[in-house]
Amino acid sequence: MHQLFIILIFFQKTRETYGLSTTTTITPPNRGTIQKLDSTLSQMSAKENLAMNALFKPAKGEILEPLDIDLVHGKLPEDLLGSLLRIGPNSEDADGNGAFLDGDGMVHCVTLNRAGQKSKYARAYVQTVGRTREAMNKKKYRGTLDAAPRGRPILWSLFQNLLNFGFPAQKDTANTAVIVHGNTILAAMEQGMPARLQIRSNGMIKTTKSGDTLNGCALSDPISGCIFPAHGRTCPNTGEFFCVSYSSALPGCEARIDVFAPQGLDNHITSMPISLPKPSMIHDCAITSNYICILDSSLKVDAVQMLVYDKFPVVVENDKKARIGLVLRKDLTDSHLEQNDKRIIWIQVDPYVALHALNAFERRDGTVVLRAFKSEPRLSYMADYTLSALYEWVLDPFTSSLISEGYLNTEEAVEFPVVDPRRVGLDHRRAFGSRVKNYGGPLRDFKTPQQGILLDAILSFGFDDEANYGSIVDSYKLPPEHYFVSEPTFVPRVASPSDSEQGYILALATDTSDLQNLQTHLYILDAQNLASGPLALLRLPVPVTYGIHSAFVPEDRLVA
Numbered sequence: 001m002h003q004l005f006i007i008l009i010f011f012q013k014t015r016e017t018y019g020l021s022t023t024t025t026i027t028p029p030n031r032g033t034i035q036k037l038d039s040t041l042s043q044m045s046a047k048e049n050l051a052m053n054a055l056f057k058p059a060k061g062e063i064l065e066p067l068d069i070d071l072v073h074g075k076l077p078e079d080l081l082g083s084l085l086r087i088g089p090n091s092e093d094a095d096g097n098g099a100f101l102d103g104d105g106m107v108h109c110v111t112l113n114r115a116g117q118k119s120k121y122a123r124a125y126v127q128t129v130g131r132t133r134e135a136m137n138k139k140k141y142r143g144t145l146d147a148a149p150r151g152r153p154i155l156w157s158l159f160q161n162l163l164n165f166g167f168p169a170q171k172d173t174a175n176t177a178v179i180v181h182g183n184t185i186l187a188a189m190e191q192g193m194p195a196r197l198q199i200r201s202n203g204m205i206k207t208t209k210s211g212d213t214l215n216g217c218a219l220s221d222p223i224s225g226c227i228f229p230a231h232g233r234t235c236p237n238t239g240e241f242f243c244v245s246y247s248s249a250l251p252g253c254e255a256r257i258d259v260f261a262p263q264g265l266d267n268h269i270t271s272m273p274i275s276l277p278k279p280s281m282i283h284d285c286a287i288t289s290n291y292i293c294i295l296d297s298s299l300k301v302d303a304v305q306m307l308v309y310d311k312f313p314v315v316v317e318n319d320k321k322a323r324i325g326l327v328l329r330k331d332l333t334d335s336h337l338e339q340n341d342k343r344i345i346w347i348q349v350d351p352y353v354a355l356h357a358l359n360a361f362e363r364r365d366g367t368v369v370l371r372a373f374k375s376e377p378r379l380s381y382m383a384d385y386t387l388s389a390l391y392e393w394v395l396d397p398f399t400s401s402l403i404s405e406g407y408l409n410t411e412e413a414v415e416f417p418v419v420d421p422r423r424v425g426l427d428h429r430r431a432f433g434s435r436v437k438n439y440g441g442p443l444r445d446f447k448t449p450q451q452g453i454l455l456d457a458i459l460s461f462g463f464d465d466e467a468n469y470g471s472i473v474d475s476y477k478l479p480p481e482h483y484f485v486s487e488p489t490f491v492p493r494v495a496s497p498s499d500s501e502q503g504y505i506l507a508l509a510t511d512t513s514d515l516q517n518l519q520t521h522l523y524i525l526d527a528q529n530l531a532s533g534p535l536a537l538l539r540l541p542v543p544v545t546y547g548i549h550s551a552f553v554p555e556d557r558l559v560a
Contacts, residue, residue, distance in 0.1 A: 033376070033407065033410065034376060034387055034388075034389045034407065034410050034413065035376075036410075037387060037389070037410055037411075037412075037413055038376075038387050038413075041387060041413055041436060041437070041438045041439060042438070042439060042440060043438060043440070044438045044439065044440030044441075044454075048437075048438065048440075048454060049440060049441075049442075050512075050515060051454065051481065051483065051512035051515070052440075052443075052452045052453070052454055053443060053444050053445070053452075054512055054515050054518060054545070055452075055454075055483060055485060055510060055512065055545045055546045056094075056100065056443055056445055056446065056452060056545065056546050057094070057445065057545050058090045058091050058092070058094050058103065058445075058545070059090055059106060059108075059123060059542075059543075059544070059545060062106075062123055062124045062125060063121070063122050063123045063124075063542065064122060064124055064204065064205075065122070065204075066109075066111065066120035066121060066122040066202055066203035066204060067120065067121050067122070067541040067542075068118040068119075068120065068121075068541065069110065069118065069119040069120060069121050069522075069538050069539065069540055069541065070538065070539045071119070071536060071537070071538050072521070072537050072538065072539045073534060073536065073537035074524075074534055074535050074536040074537060075535070075536055076112060076115070076119070076524070076536045076538075077493075077504060077524070077535060077536070078115065079493060079494035079495070080112055080491060080504055080524065081112055081113070081114060081554070081555035082111070082112060082491075082552055082553050082554040082555045082557070082558065083109050083110065083111040083112070083199050083203065083552070083553045083558060084109070084110045084112070084486075084489060084506050084508075084522070084550060084551075084552055085107055085108070085109055085178045085180075085185075085197075085199070085550060085551050085552070085553060086107070086108040086110075086485075086486040086508060086544065086547050086549075086550045087105055087106065087107050087108075087126075087175065087176070087177065087178050087187060087547055087548060087549060087550070088103075088105070088106065088175060088546060088547020088548045088549075089101055089102065089103030089104065089105065089106075089173065089175040089547070089548070090103050090104060090105070090106035090125070090175075090547075091103035091104070091445075091446075092104070093140075094445040094446060095445070096444060096445055096446065096447065097146065097447050098143050098146050098446060098447060098448075099143050099144075099145035099146040099148075099446060099447060099448040099449075100443070100446045100448065100449060100546075101145050101175070101448075102143030102144065102145050102146060102171075102173065103173065103175060104125055104126065104128070104130075104131060104173050104174075104175060105125065105126040105128070105173050105174040105175030105176070105187050105189070105195075106123055106124065106125050106126070106175075106547070107123065107124055107125075107126060107178070107187065107197065107205050108121070108122075108123045108508075108544050108547070109121065109122045109123065109124075109199060109203055109205050110203075110508075110522050110538070110540070111199075111201070111202070111203035111558075119538060120202060120203030121203065121540050121541055121542070122203045122204060122205055123205070124205040124206075124207075126173075126174040126175070126187040126195045126197070126207055126210075127195070127207035127210055128171070128172045128173065128174050128193070128195050128207075128210045128211070129172050129193065129210045129211040129225070130165075130171035130172050130173065131210075132210065133165050137164065137165065139164050139165075141161050141164075141165065141171035142156075142157035142158075142160050142161055143157065143171075144157050144158065144170065145448055146446075146447045146448050147312065147448075148312045148448045148449075149311065149312045150310055150311065150312065151305060151306030151307070151309070151310050151311045151312050151313055152306065152307070152310045154306060154312075154313070155306070155307075158170065158223065167222065167225070168193070168221075168222070168223060168224050168225035169223055169224075170191075170192060170223050170224040170225075171192075172189065172192045172193040172194075172195070172210070172211060172224065172225065173189050173192065174187040174188060174189050174192065174193070174194060174195045174210075175187075175189055175548070176188055176189045176190055176230040176548050176549060177189075177230040177231060177548065177549040177551075178197070178549060178550070178551040179194075179230075179231075179232060179265075179551070180551045180552070180553055180557070181232075181234055181241045181260065181264060181265055182239075182241075182260075182261070182262055182263045182264030182265070182267070183263060183264040183266075183557070184196065184264040184265040184266065185197040185198065185199060185553060185557075186212065186228070186265065187207075188228055188229065188230045189230060190229075190230050190283065191221070191224055191227050191246075191247070191248075192224045192225075192227065192228075193210075193211045193212065193213070193218070193224060193225045193226050193227075193228070194212050194214075194218070194228045195207050195209065195210045195211070195212055196208045196209035196210075196212045198559050199553050199557075199558050199559065200558060200559045200560070201555070201558040201559065201560050211225060211226075212228075213225075213226045214228065214265050214266065214268065215266060215268065217258065217265075217268040217271070218245070219245045219246075219247055219254075219256055221247050227245050227246070227247055228243075228245060229243045229244060229245045229246075229282075229283070229284075229285075230283065230284075230549070231243070231283065231284040231285065231356070232244075232285065233285060233286060233287045233424055233425065234421065234424060235287060235289075235424065235425055236421065236422045236423070236424055236425070236426070236498065237289065237425075238262070239261075239262030240259055240260065240261065240262060240269065241259070241260040241262075241265065242257065242258070242259055242285065242287050242292050242329075243257070243258050243260075243285060244256070244257055244258075244274075244282050244285040244292070244294055244295075245258065245282075246276075246279065246280060246281070246282045247279075248279035248301035248303065248313070254273055254274065254275065254276070255273075255274040255276055255280070255282055255294070256271055256272065256273050256274060257271060257272045257274065257292060257294075257327065257332060258270075258271045259271070259329075259332055259333075269333065270332050270333050272327070272332050272343070274294065274325075274344065276296065278300050278302070279300060279301040279302070279303075280296045280297060280299065280300055280301070281297070281299040281300065281301055281314060282294065282295055282296065282297075283295075283355045283356070284354075284355060284356050284357045285357065286357040286358075286359060286360035286370055286372075286425075287329070287360060287424065287425045288360045288361050288362045288368055288425045288426075289361070289362060289425055289426065290328060290329055290330070290362060291326045291327060291328060291329060291360075291362070291368060291397065292326075292327050292329060292332075293324060293325070293326060293357070293360050293368070293370055294323075294324065294325035294326075294327065294344070295324060295354060295357065295372075296322060296323040296324065296325055296346075297322050297352050297353050297354060298316050298317045298318055298320065298322045298351040298352055298353055299314065299315075299316060299353045299355075299377075300314070300315050300316075300317055301313050301314055301315075302314075302315050316351075316353060316377050317351065318351045318376075319351070320351065321348045321349070321350070321351065322348070322349055322350070322351050322352050323346050323347065323348055323349065324346075324347050324349055324370065324393060324395060325344045325345065325346050325347075326344070326345040326347070326368060326395065326397050327343055327344050327345070328343070331343045345397050345400050346400065347395050347396075347397075347400055347401060347402055348402065349393060349402050349405055350405060352374050352391075353374065353375050353376070353377050353386070354372035354373065354374045354375070354388075354391065355373075355375070355388075356372060356373055356415075356416065356417050357370065357371070357372045357417070358371040358372050358373065358390070358417035358418075358419065358431050359371055359417075359419045359423065359424060359425070359426075359428055359431065360425065361425060361426050361427045361428070363427075366396075366397065366398060367394055367395060367396050367397075367403060368394070368395040368396075368397060369392065369393070369394055369395075369427075370392070370393045370394075370395065371390065371391065371392045371393075371408075371417075371431070372391055372417070373388040373389065373390060373391070373414055373415065373416075373417050373433065374388055374389065374390075374391035374407070375387060375388035375389075384449065384450060384451055385439045385449060385451040385452065385453055387413040387436060387439070388413060388414060388415065389407055389409060389410050389412070389413055389414060390407065390408045390409040390414065390417075390431075390433070390461060390470055391405070391406070391407050391408065392404075392405065392406065392408050392470070393405045408461075408469065408470025409461065409470045409471065409472065411472060412435050412436070412459060412472065413435070413436040414433035414434060414435060414436065414459060415433060415434045415436060415453070415455065415487070416433055416434045416487030416488060416549075417431060417432070417433050418431070418432045418433070418487065418488055418489065418490050419431050419432070419490065419501075420490050420492060420501045420503055420527070421490060421492065422492055422498040422499075422501075423498075423499075423501060427463075428463065428501065429462065429463055429464050429501055430460050430461065430462060430463070430473075430501050430527070430528075431460070431461045431463070432458060432459065432460055432461070432488050432490065432505060432527070433458070433459055433461070433488070434455040434457070434458060434459075434484055434487060434488060434507075435455060435456060435457040435458070435459050435475070435477075436453050436454070436455060437453075437454045437455065437456040437457075437483075438453070438454055439451055439452065439453040439454070440452070452546075454483050455483055455484040456477060456478050456482070456483055456484070457475055457476060457477040457478065458475065458476050458484070458488050458505060458507060458525065458530060459472050459474075459475045460472065460473055460474035460475060460527075460530055461473065462474075474528075474529065474530045474531055475530055475531060476523075476525055476530040476531060476533065476534075478509055479511075480513075481511060481512050481513040482509050482510065482511050482512070482513075483509060483510060483512060484507050484508065484509045485508050485509060485510050485520065485544050485545060485546050485547065486507050486508040486544075486547065486550045487507070487548075487549055487550050488505045488506070488507045489505070489506045489507065489550045489551065489552050490503050490504070490505060490527060491503055491504045491506060491552045501527065501528070502527065502528060503527045504524055504525065504526065504527060504535070505523075505524075505525040505526075505527050505530065506522065506523070506524055506525075506550075506552065507522075507523050507525075507550075508520055508521070508522055508523075508540075508544050508550075509521055509523055510543055510544060510545065518543035518545070519539065519540075519543060520539075520540045520542070520543045520544040521537050521538060521539050521540065522537070522538040522540065523537060524536040524537070524538075
């Protein structure tokens with residue numbers, strides 16, 4: 001504790017150098033719960049249900065040779081050059097019996113070219129180890145997520161896969177997120193082997209390495225081969241990439257922090273194992289200038305539930321306290337600190353599920369502010385949709401205590417949080433997310449999930465002062481019957497100051513007014529003036545339906 005006190009004094013004297021917040025400390029409002037919002041948004045009309053089901057239809061086949069994209073409104077910003085990648089599951093046999101999230105990963109690529117050149121669109125499956133094995137053996141892997149809310153069928157599926165393909169028994173679908181760091185582009189999934197991608201300047205997509213263990217740095221796992229998380233954070237000051245992975249199969253309920261150099265994910269710096277009392281589904285993490293935040297939430301992986309009670313192994317423990325862990329980043333490379341458990345500052349908080357962190361930063365007094373989109377799931381987590389809203393924790397690392405926590409905004413349900421990547425780990429004035437218009441079911445092409453959502457607007461939350469702290473200060477709403485099929489992606493304006501938060505919001509949206517003729521557009525919005533409408537609107541040659549996460553690859557990282 002004495003050492004931490006000395007560190008605090010040092011940080012306070014050098015806060016500008018270390019990136020600590022210099023804004024006035026604001027007491028955050030606690031705006032109650034989202035239960036009323038839940039009851040309001042669970043009303044989906046028959047017409048909206050048809051639109052939602054149309055958006056869950058898988059794309060038919062690949063488009064390997066890029067097609068031209070038409071600019072139908074506005075003008076492309078001259079400094080917006082590169083490729084927007086949207087990844088998601090794309091099942092080749094959606095017959096109503098499988099799970100949406102078991103589908104093979106497909107990448108949709110929109111390449112924005114220089115003036116005088118047409119922008120391009122292409123799509124391709126991630127060529128994983130599993131897809132290659134299926135082609136060779138002329139057999140299909142059995143999915144596992146369609147078992148929900150049951151558990152034992154998962155074991156049967158894994159056993160059948162083991163007989164047909166050997167280890168690993170779980171297919172590496174690589175369908176969840178695209179990680180862009182240095183010279184590396186990865187297609188990643190929750191608890192599975194990633195695959196390495198290459199994007200060419202003409203818009204072509206190529207899988208260059210399947211089953212990528214990152215030179216042995218990915219966490220080993222007997223069921224899936226190796227594990228690398230779907231999310232991480234790149235520090236804008238050092239360029240380092242931080243991530244937290246977890247395994248529910250290894251003894252000791254292990255998780256691990258990994259740090260990679262700015263050059264890419266082939267350049268591993270260090271790792272730190274974490275012992276957990278119970279396997280926790282750690283889908284995301286956050287960083288500040290001096291800490292990495294570990295989200296040991298109420299979402300647990302409980303094999304006993306599966307084996308003994310035939311229940312889905314991912315359970316929500318709402319009756320127990322959850323934790324947030326803070327680890328000093330400098331301790332990750334300190335060889336003198338041998339006991340990992342003593343490096344972690346665990347802080348108990350109310351039960352929570354927060355799949356996606358928004359951001360974290362340190363205030364002048366050394367306290368840590370962590371923001372996320374927090375949900376309140378029921379027990380059938382995988383089968384039912386659960387709303388989330390903007391939430392904040394304020395943590396004191398010096399006393400290992402919680403200062404405050406609560407929802408900042410319960411006006412709207414939101415998904416897919418994002419900030420200017422230059423403000424990751426730093427205080428920020430704006431944050432963005434997709435608004436949930438409503439949710440419901442049934443889904444006709446998939447057994448799991450049983451409910452889906454419609455996203456009809458992008459919201460901007462403000463943190464400038466106490467008056468608008470966490471309030472919606474700007475928004476863009478799509479025309480009727482148009483819905484977003486990608487998350488908002490923030491691309492900074494070239495040469496703009498890093499603290500200006502000037503940039504563009506990119507998102508794909510599909511028009512469902514004619515269900516037999518869906519039409520998709522790329523919206524390019526001014527991040528500081530969403531309400532003014534799109535700076536540019538590009539019409540894609542084919543429709544794009546639902547996926548999961550997106551990322552932008554700058555022009556200088558494309559291969560000629």
